[in-house]
Structure formats: structure tokens, C-alpha cells
Amino acid sequence: MIKIMIVDDQPLVREGLGTLLGLRPGIEVVGMAEDGTDALNKALLLHPDIVLMDIRMPKTNGVEGTKLIKERLPDVKVLILTTFNDSAFVFDALGEGASGYLLKDMPTDTIAQAILTVHHGGVVLPKEFTSQVLPELRMKSHDKPAEFPDELGELSDREREVLMHLGQGLNNKEIADTLFITEGTVKNHVSNVIQKLGLRDRTQAAIFAVRYGITIF
Structure with missing residues (x-):
């Protein structure tokens, strides 16, 4: 219960x-x-x-x-x-x-x-709502420019793609379907992203992606 x-x-x-x-x-x-x-x-x-x-x-x-x-x-x-x-x-x-x-x-x-x-x-993270607040948060971020953390450079291209989709509110299955990989692979990438960036969980990873305007290389 x-x-x-x-x-x-x-x-x-x-x-x-x-x-x-x-x-x-x-x-x-x-x-x-x-x-x-x-x-x-x-x-x-x-x-x-x-x-x-x-x-x-x-x-x-x-x-x-x-x-x-x-x-x-x-x-x-x-x-x-x-x-x-x-x-x-x-x-x-x-x-x-x-x-x-x-x-x-x-x-x-x-x-x-x-x-x-x-x-x-x-x-x-409902995608419909996330799409509404992303532009607002990015505008706030632009008011106070922040340098990219050094840890971001440790991510592979695929991990950065996964991070970007986390910031869009996608779950593991949706990320897997978008990138044509398995859910298990996505889970591993998410874990790696959280560990490399020193974050607590995928929620913090999503916030990180939005705050720094993460895009694919």
C-alpha cells in the first residue's frame, strides 16, 4: 500500500x-x-x-x-x-x-x-508542461550566463543526447525509441550521466540540461 x-x-x-x-x-x-x-x-x-x-x-x-x-x-x-x-x-x-x-x-x-x-x-515530467516552461527558464539563464561545468566534457556524444532528452521530460522508453536503442542501454547512459555530472538523480539531470541549454554536438 x-x-x-x-x-x-x-x-x-x-x-x-x-x-x-x-x-x-x-x-x-x-x-x-x-x-x-x-x-x-x-x-x-x-x-x-x-x-x-x-x-x-x-x-x-x-x-x-x-x-x-x-x-x-x-x-x-x-x-x-x-x-x-x-x-x-x-x-x-x-x-x-x-x-x-x-x-x-x-x-x-x-x-x-x-x-x-x-x-x-x-x-x-509532463512533456506538454515542460515545453511551456523551457523557454522561460532559458531566458532566465541567459540573464545570468553560466559557464559550462568541466564535468560536461566527460560525457560522450550519446550521453549528451540522452541528457538533452532528459531535459525535454522524456522517459527511458521514449528516449530509447527516439535514439533507436534499448531501454537498458538508456538506463545505463542515464546512470553514467548522473555519476559523471555529480548529480543526485534524473530530475537534477533534467534541470541541468535545461539550465545549460544542452544540445547535441
Whole structure:
């Protein structure tokens, strides 16, 4: 059973999503919270597997809430719930350790599948939303030019291709289909990229790709 906690400042959203997800086999809603600080306090007591975290809340927002939880409970995974208007906060939340993000108006089936993906160690980066926020993030990066890390030179051409596709939100199967290689090979390349760049996980790799505007040689 996957134990989840829902964090949103709107009671109707919390309760509605909780009711819908509570009907799903294999998912148990163990608690709800109204902001990031409340989420940490309850997570310390309830020990959820996954926290569904709204990103825009009036007290402690989702970025700060993600940071609080990952600092105290690093094994608890956070999945951000967002809207198209929240793109400025999304990559900050990912940088604090969130395992991905979903649009709030996605079907319950999609949210339930995302919970399963994150529970099994995956990352959720919806391509449609990623394509919207990439230009914005790149514009911000151009405002503050950053030199490419030396570690980038250690990547092979294929690893750099894989890194680029991670930044587009593709999963292993989609990358494999695009590059005409096996999923196992993609998995190995992803592991190599993470290790060579000194990153924590594929989410950080995706953020890295976007921040530095990675393109194929």
C-alpha cells in the first residue's frame, strides 16, 4: 500500500482529491495539510511514502515545503501539483528534491499513475508542461550566463543526447525509441550521466540540461 499525504491550502481540493485517490487500489491517503510547514509536522508523525504538494500556498509554499520535508525526511518523495501559471516555481521545487510535477487539472488516472511512477523511483515530467516552461527558464539563464561545468566534457556524444532528452521530460522508453536503442542501454547512459555530472538523480539531470541549454554536438 502506497501511503500519500495531500497538501493544499484549499479544503475542497484536499478533500476532493483525497476522496478520489482513496478509492484507488494500492493507495492510502494517510493525511492532509494546508501548507508546507503543516506538511512537515504531519509527515513526521504519519511517515507517508509520497507527498502531493501544491506549489502556491499563502503561508509556506510548495518549494519551501519540499525543502523542509527532504531535509528532515529524505526518503519521503514529493510530487508537485501545479498550474501553467506556476512555472516560475517548478524548477525551484525540483531543485529542492521533488520527484516531478503534475498539472492540477489532470485526470485522476494520470495522478494515480504518477504516484506509482514516483513510488518505483521514477520522475514525472509532463512533456506538454515542460515545453511551456523551457523557454522561460532559458531566458532566465541567459540573464545570468553560466559557464559550462568541466564535468560536461566527460560525457560522450550519446550521453549528451540522452541528457538533452532528459531535459525535454522524456522517459527511458521514449528516449530509447527516439535514439533507436534499448531501454537498458538508456538506463545505463542515464546512470553514467548522473555519476559523471555529480548529480543526485534524473530530475537534477533534467534541470541541468535545461539550465545549460544542452544540445547535441
